[in-house]
Amino acid sequence: MSKVKYYYDPDTLSYRKIEARKSRKYRNIGLFLLGSFLFGLLGLTVLLNTNFINTPKELSLQRELRNYDLQFELLDKKMEQVEQVLTNIEDRDNNIYRIYFEANPIPDEQRRAGFGGINRYKSLEGFNNSEMIIASTKRMDIIQKQMVIQSKSLDEITKLAEEKEKLLAAIPAIQPINNEDLRRMASGYGWRSDPFTKARKMHWGMDFSSPKGTPIYATGDGKVTRADSNSSGYGNHIRIDHGFGYVSLYAHMSKYNVTAGKTVKRGDLIGFVGSTGRSEAPHLHYEVFKDDQRINPINFYYGSLTAEEFANMLKTASQENQSLD
Incomplete structure (x- = not known):
């Protein structure tokens, strides 16, 4: 039951009933709705900027980040495997092939040297994981350089082997009469x-x-x-x-x-x-x-x-x- 309000009229020396105006009623309703909207907006903003509630987009991004972390771990292991294989090939190249064909070994400093001069990784700076990205990129660049040097070395060994084959065929190595x-x-x-x-x-x-x-x-x-x-x-x-x-x-x-x-x-x-x-x-x-x-x-x-x-x-x-x- 709505509450009835009265006011005292000194002219009539009596209490008179307060009649509510429709405009005021509508204004109050409007203020209530506006206040509710603002309060809800403020609450939503606070919730969105905390870890209590994640939007579907944020959940999707989190899944992508976890996937990137997994892919990075796999890439790191693959790079380790590539480095081990390259090290083995380089060891055989220096200590077997190049010695057999009387060629000078290639120093490790030359095989694993970095890149001087300008900053090749400036475009990778300024991100949350810049250090990790730059380190991995440098590692990949050095592996690529090792592969190029090893490829050239094997080309040289192939040429030396061809010359060695010609030499072995040319040397007068049999008796001239059966x-x-x-x-x-x-x-x-x-x-x-x-x-x-x-x-x-x-x-x-x-x-x-x-x-x-x-x-x-x-x-x-x-x-x-x-x-x-x-x-x-x-x-x-x-x-x-x-x-x-x-x-x-x-x-x-x-x-x-x-x-x-x-x-x-x-x-x-x-x-x-x-x-x-x-x-x-x-x-x-x-x-x-x-x-x-x-x-x-x-x-x-x-x-x-x-x-x-x-x-x-x-x-x-x-x-x-x-x-x-």
Whole structure:
């Protein structure tokens, strides 16, 4: 029941009922609604700026942040794995590949050096997690630089390996006459008795005694530079330039199977045993040059002889006997 209010009228000396005006009533209602709205707005603002209530958008952002944290942890572990693999490759590169191919190791300071000069990470500053982002970016940049350096190093190793392969193919590494065609290893490299003057003189090659017409094979890849009889004492002879400073010579041949300018492979038939030139009997006189200096051919037969065969040849070649030329 609404409360009735009265006021005292001195003119009539009586109490009169207060009649409420409609305008005032509406004003009061309006003020109440406005106050309620303002109070509600203030309360909502306070709640939105505290942790008591999160909007759907804030919940979504929180989920994204947690997901970013998880992705960062995974990225960090992957970077650790990449660094471990790179370290292993770099270790093998420095201590196996580059040593084998006689190349200088790459210093760690060069592989893991940072980037000087301008601030490359200025655009990443000013965020809540700037330090973490900058540190991770620097780490990725260093990994990328390591990979570039390692890639270039492997390119260099590949080139060195190709050269090494050519060198191994070029070195005169087999016996020029097959063992089954060989009567005996008549004379080795060193001081020997001359078959004609009987004087002691230096014998610059090895003599392989074999029947006339026995096949003679190239001992390494190369190019035939001479196939003639225009060198004193050698008779019909062939010279092969193997590159890398190596040259092999085959003397006293009965006939040729190649001509000057021809490219040959190790094991190719190049001619036949004879006794031309200054020769006492059918045999092959074989010499090896390195940088224009004669060297002992016996050091290069690892490609065709067993350990036992090599030991027997070494024993025979070391005997100071009479040569056949």
